[in-house]
Amino acid sequence: MASSGAAVPFWRAAGMTYITYSNICSSLVRSCLKEPYKSEAASREKVHFAVTKWADGKPEKPSIRSDSSED
């Protein structure tokens, strides 16, 4: 079994995770679409998440990253 012998892909060697790689690939494909399909795909590019760092067992203020305009 190639447990420690398999060559790592170039993106992992540069510190990227598979998810980041996969998301970059899909956004590049979406940017190459023809017009009506491109605007339909734009909604799939939107990202919304909140990151909360913890210190001393207490949550700090969450930082929210959002591409949609809701508050």
Added chain:
Amino acid sequence: MYRQAPRLLIRALTGGRRGAPAGRPFSTDVPAAPSEDAAFVEAWRKVAPNIDPPKTPLAFMKPRPPTPSSIPSKLTVNFVLPYQSEISNKEVDMVIVPATTGQMGVLPGHVSTIAELKPGVLSVHEGSEVTKYFVSSGFAFIHANSVTDIVAVEAVPVDHLDQSLVQKGLADFTQKLNSATTDLEKAEAQIGVDVHSALNAALSG
């Protein structure tokens, strides 16, 4: 092992009393001997021989679907994207998946495989008709019973692609690759070049 369970459940009680100091070699600040609740021990002795041993997670899992003894004549394909199910339980003759190890043709009776996909063209062959999708990346799981599950983040029919945007993207990223400094920039530019080359090949192929 489970046949012995009632016996072991009772033995754990009596063995615990006798062997407590010796039975816990790594404990340092533990009270001298564990105290026992006689009422509990009585009640437990009554129930223990009659209860079943606890179930392990394996007992709750559904069994694997059976591998048919003769090779089926058709492949069952499921192709899903995060936002929709492109193909669901369709019987086809062959699919060609763009695996990182090269274009892989999957026929009924293919050996069980998990393949990571690279940006490329996925083609589904049914009779004389071929449906092609450009897949951004994903995985293909081929099971022993000739069911193939393909998951991708983004898949578009090849005629939804805009040739001029693809060529412009390829030129941009090739230029970025030459001027990239950090490892991360180089990796991102390389990904751009790979994806756009694959898009180009799909459009011209």
